[in-house]
Amino acid sequence: MGRYFSSDAALKVISVLVALVMWMYVMNEQNPQVTYVIRDVPVQLKYLDDSKLALKDPTQQYFVNVKVRARRSIITGLKAEDIVAEANLRGRIEGENLLPVSVNVPAGVELLDFSPREIMVVLDAVVEEQMPVYVDVKGVPAEGFAARTPVATPQAVLVKGPRTLVNSIRRAVVELDVTGKNGVVTATLPVRVVDAKGNEQRGVTFRPDMVEVTVPIVPVSTVTVRPDLRGQPLEGFVVREVRVEPSVVMITGNSDALKNIREISTEPVNISGLARSIAADAELQMPRGILPFDEALKKVKVVVEIERVQSRTVSFSSSDISFRNLGEGLTAVPEEGQFVLTVRGPESIINKADKNSVEIYADASGLGEGEYSLRIRAEVPEPYQVIRIEPENVKVTIQKDYRAGL
Structure with a gap:
């Protein structure tokens, strides 16, 4: 009986050994161990103290290639996300940090190697900075109205983030459309933070x-600015040109009062006895209840160019004389003659004075047919002045204009 049981146990052991050999044969031949490289396994950055530090480039990603060994059936279904690669950011500092990478693989998989074993992570300090709020006013108000300086409440926002990103921000912006408006506009608006190119910074x-x-x-x-000059330059000198900078200003006040204002004068600018050009800052003389639209505009610059005066003679004939205010159906026929006009002006432009720049005329107001001796007059553009005309009068016959009915 004992011999029977002894042989039975031996058979069982032999059966197990045969089964094991057969299993090992099948596994090695049908599902063998294989080596494989899993590429682009993402590295997880762990334990960053985001109250003090941040990634300088949040879009930066890190990857490792992992070499493993496992049964073919396991390798076939193995993916990059099944492998855990990590880098520990605890205790790191602002700037470049060379960090070791740790890799863990699933059960049944043997880790052989991975690369790189270290990654360079650049960190920025997290900072806070106040940025003033800039209001970008869009559109055009109703005709006859304009938008004054906008006011934001609060006037600044507190920006927090990586130092590099915060330093790239130029301002906080809100936009308000005032198209067609004619009164105070108030709105609660979302803020955007933008860089130097106006791009929103995230x-x-x-x-x-x-x-x-x-x-x-x-x-x-909008009105013109009139300089109020007082006095005359030194004898022998003349004002060549007067300029005001700016020459026009925008004013604001009561709508009815604005309708009656065409110009604003400056405070008096004294040029008495001057023999040289001057530039003077002069306050604007605003009527009661009227203010400059630009609150910072208190004065304008008045430039007075003063030059030595020179004279020039201009010759003309009676045919160059026009006759003003002739009665209807009448014409004037002047006696032929030569005349000399003497003008004076700044020495730099006196040579430009000729009969083409002068309006020479005689006034025939209230005269009927007959012969007359009329005073010759001349109009010259500023800054020229008429000194005299020789001879002063022209003989003229006023008669019916027979061409009028043709």
């Missing part, structure tokens, strides 16, 4: 993210 936070904006829309009018 990757930062800011507070508040909404601000209240008020834009006064006021009645306006």
Whole structure:
């Protein structure tokens, strides 16, 4: 009986050994161990203290290639996301950090190698900075109105983020459309933070993210500025040109009052006895209740060019004389003659004075047919002045104009 059981146990052991050999044969021949490289396994950055540090480039990704060995059936279904690659950011500093990478593989898979074993991670300090809010006013108000300087409440936002990103921000912006408006416009608007090119900067936070904006829309009018010159230059000198910078200004105030204002004068500018050009800052003389639209505009510059005076004679004939205010159906026939006009002006432009730049005329107001001796007059553009005309009178016959009925 004992011999029977002994042989039975031996058979069982032999059967197990045969089965094991057969299993090993099948596994090695049908599902063998294979070596494989899993590429582009993403590296997870762990334990970053994001209250103090941030990735300088948040879009930067890190990868390793992992060499493993496992049964073919396991390798076939193995993916990059099944492997865990990590880099520990605890205790790191701003700037470049060379970090070791650790890799863990699933059960049944043997880790042989991976590369790179270290990655360079660049960190930025997290900083906060106040940025003023700039209000970008869009559109054109109603005719006769203009938008004054907008006011944002609060006037600044606190921006927080990586130092590089925060430093690239130039301002916080809100946009308000005032098209067709004719009164105060108030709105609560979202804030955007932008770089020097006006591109919205992401990757930062800011507070508040909404601000209240008020834009006064006021009645306006554009008027010329008239310089108030007092006195005359030194004898032998003349004012060649007067310029005001700016020559026109925008004013604001009561709408009815604005309708009656065409120009604004400066405070008096004294040129008495001057023999040289001057430039003087002069305050604007605003009527009561009227203000410059530009609140910073308190004065304008008055430039007075003064030159030595020279005289010049201009010859003309009676045919160059025009006759003004002739009665209807009448014509004037002057006696032939030669005349000399003497003008004076700045020495730099006196040579430009000729009969083409002078209006020479005689006034025939209230005269009927007959012969007359009329005073010759001349009009010259500034800064020229008429000194005399020789002879002073022209003989003229006023008669019916027979061409009038043709």
